[in-house]
Amino acid sequence: MAGDPYKELGVARGASQDEIKKAFRKLAKELHPDKNPGNREADERFKRVTAAFDLLGDAEKRKKFDRGEIDADGREQFRGFGGGGGGRPGGSPFGQTGQRGGFEDVDLDEIFGGMFGGGRASGTRAGGFSSRGQDVRATLEISLEDAITGAMRRIQFSDGRTLDVTIPKGAADGQTIRLRGQGAPGRGGEAGDALIEMKIAPHPVFTRDGADLTMDLPVPLTDAVLGGKVPVRTPEGTVSMTIPKGSNSGKVLRLKGRGAFVGGKRGDLLAKLMVMLPEQEDDALTKLAEDMRAKGRA
Template sequence: MRDPYDVLGVSRTADEAEIKRAYRRLAKKLHPDANANDPKAQDKFAELNTAHEILEDKTKRGQFDRGEIDAEGKPRAPEFSGFGGGRRAGPGGFNGFDGDTIFESFSFGPEGARRNARRGGGGGSGGPGGSSFDDLGDMFGFGRQRRGAGGGSTPPIGADMEISLPVTFEEATQGASKRVGLPNGKQIDIKIAAGTREGHRMRLKGQGEPSAMGGAPGDAFVTISYAPHATFEREGDDLRQTVDVSLPDSVLGTKVRVPTLSGTVELNIPAWTSGGRVFRLRGKGLPNATGGHGDMLVRINIVLPKAKDSELEALMQKLRSTAL
């Protein structure tokens, strides 16, 4: 996978605002729904989301800059002193892991899949606090081909696969169950938790490509994307819509029913409201990074009667004369 900075097209000194702007611009350009004829659209979008996940998180970004994790967010293998680095406890004694074993785990939430480095200090085959052959194999990528009880080797695991799953704004906000069709023909129901954001990445263990040599299948990773909406226009975590108001109502004031992701609400339009005025409904937008929601921005559009009204025209003439 490419360097996250190259994927987003930003420099290594880019601040959070630059990274956010670059992600929004590219997400709109690379979204699978906007590139239906590109067979690699899902892969490009998944790569963008992974890069953004690393660079938007200060901890992960620091780990990547220091070379502790790779472009996929996976921990890099530590170096042995005999292979170009590492440290020794004494003459001939390797102590590159400080007596601990590094494992990789995942946690899931509205922000997507998180990889967490966890250390365990149990005694392995190397003695108290030491690392067993199996632990070392996991860290260096050959753990899936560990030596079996009979002295043989386990067949290699199949390849992982990436899938983009479009959801509506309502489904992301309120939660839903979605059926996903995998490239291998399987149909799987996935639960979308309420408050799920675009870019959330889920791991389906054992649902990837089968092994060509009879081993276990790989994993499938599902990345959430937002489907276009017929009424609302997205602007970050905020949503925009336009509501028509008649000329008399804009002058005298009225109440209008406005759709939101959680149902219709009543919006009070004060007297003498001009066309183009924007009202803000707080917390009625998309899930945001703080666990809350963005806002709904409602723009007023004044509409005239469909049929000509001579009395209205006479009144407008009078108002024009007065203004002059």
């Protein structure tokens, strides 16, 4: 059973309709959710005060309540087997049944307009001030390097707004970042969130294989034959890799911990060697190859 609506508004049972209206105005300004963000107790009290005025602000409802024909929930009281029906299940506090009731005589813009930036949104009725804004969704394409090392990227929404999005280190393809309060504005309540889904773009050098990255690594013939060090591109930048003496094309060398992330663990970078001949013809190399062929060693 709901409380006494007269007590909720702080008025006597013999109060005039004007006194009831003034009491509601005062309490509504004090308890409005925009003035008490995050205060659940104030929000609940605001709803009870609003419902109390919905009952007492309507002269006919008030008379029925005073005569005991309806209870504090706005439900008809049982008056014997020949009387009206029983209570209505699911009734809202103080008889808030979807009709405007006592609010028809109250200019809510006058109560709230000067206090919260120019009035309430049109079509919003009393009791609906805590309506949360809708979430908005967008897709942000990021590079493989951004996903591995983390980055800050800017995204633009269809309404022209832009947001800076922090890409976490080790981000996964399809992962969604939630930016709280960056969605559609609410009606007197908090704004919705922005949900940013990340899509990792294909990479021109690296191919993903689970947490590992694979790549083709061109190696000069001299380094493949004699051994040496060659530069290798990684997601964090270029490093030097040692090529063993006598390496053939197709040999795979591994750089540990230079791959992608899966489940918070980082894989390796696998470099497949591609032995490259000199761009210009080399007479000595040609003679060596001819001698090797003649000896059946080619």
